[in-house]
Amino acid sequence: MSARVFPQESLAFPSARLLVLESSTTAGSVALIADGALVAMHPVAMGAGREDQLFPAVQALLKAADMQPQHLTGVVCGEGPGSFTSLRIAASLAKGLAHGASLSLFAVSSLLLAAADASDALPAGPAVVHGDALRGERYVLDVRFDENRRVQAQSALQRMTLEQLDMHVAGRPRLAVLSSPVAELETQVVTPWSAHLLRVVPHAWTRVVPLESWEPQYGRLAEAQVKWEASHGATLPSLGVS
Structure with a gap:
């Protein structure tokens, strides 16, 4: 199923309807952005041993806005680096929503979302x-x-x-x-809140990523893989990431 092409005139948010998922840290969140403004954001606690609350948060967010996934322009997913398991949960959900509703999928650096948290306090510069x-x-x-x-x-x-x-x-x-x-x-x-997408320059996330091959930028191997390889003295190719 082909993804809907993100309209060039919407790159500055005049009419885009975007669902944003961020899960790189324990402070996960989902946000809805429409017409260049934040509609709502739901914080979601992430971490080992926690029940997945991202999908229920997405459902609640869309229900409150009286929207269905097919009403969206696209899905934006925080790509990390960060928690291996939490990033995979968000990526799978983002891909599923994009595929099921024939939407474009975009990725944004979670560190950029975090840095954007300081945009009101810092002057222009590095x-x-x-x-x-x-x-x-x-x-x-x-x-x-x-x-x-x-x-x-x-x-x-x-x-x-x-x-x-x-x-x-x-x-x-x-x-x-x-x-x-x-x-x-x-x-x-x-904190890398999903709502901070509005504070990230558009060219940092408006390139459509392929549903079939895109993976988050994990930053390093999962701890479970490191322990397995150390105990077995061999690599685990099926889980390898750059």
Whole structure:
């Protein structure tokens, strides 16, 4: 089933109806954006051992807006990096909705959504956003806020130690996702809410991604895969990610 092509004139949100899913951290959320404005957002607690609440949140959001999936223009999914399991849950749901309603699927960096949380507090210019990558490392993305307080990436996703991050920041505002082991060094603690899509430059997410092959940017292998490979002394190709 072919996806509906996202109209060029809607890239700046004048008439788009977008469902946005974000699940890279324990602070998951789903949002509905229509006519260039946020209609509503539902926070969803994510994490190991929790019952999946993303789909019920989507259902509740659409019901409150008196909408069906086929009324949407597209689905936008936070692509990570972050929790392997939670990202897969959101990606599967986003793909299912896009396929079932013949919608276009888009992906947005979860670190950009997080950085956008600081757009009201920071002036135009560069900043660094970082989140927990486990094993003593941080996911790091260089970003820039424009004069309209919208954020865009200025580098590829990186992974580094706290010591490397200290050197990398070089005086720029430092934004920690949810928490930081060195809170006194952070300019602001930020959350990747789905509603922040409106604060991300359109060209950072308006490229349609293929339903058949798109996967979130996990950032690293799942912990379960690392443990399995360590105990078996072999790789697990079926779960490998870059």
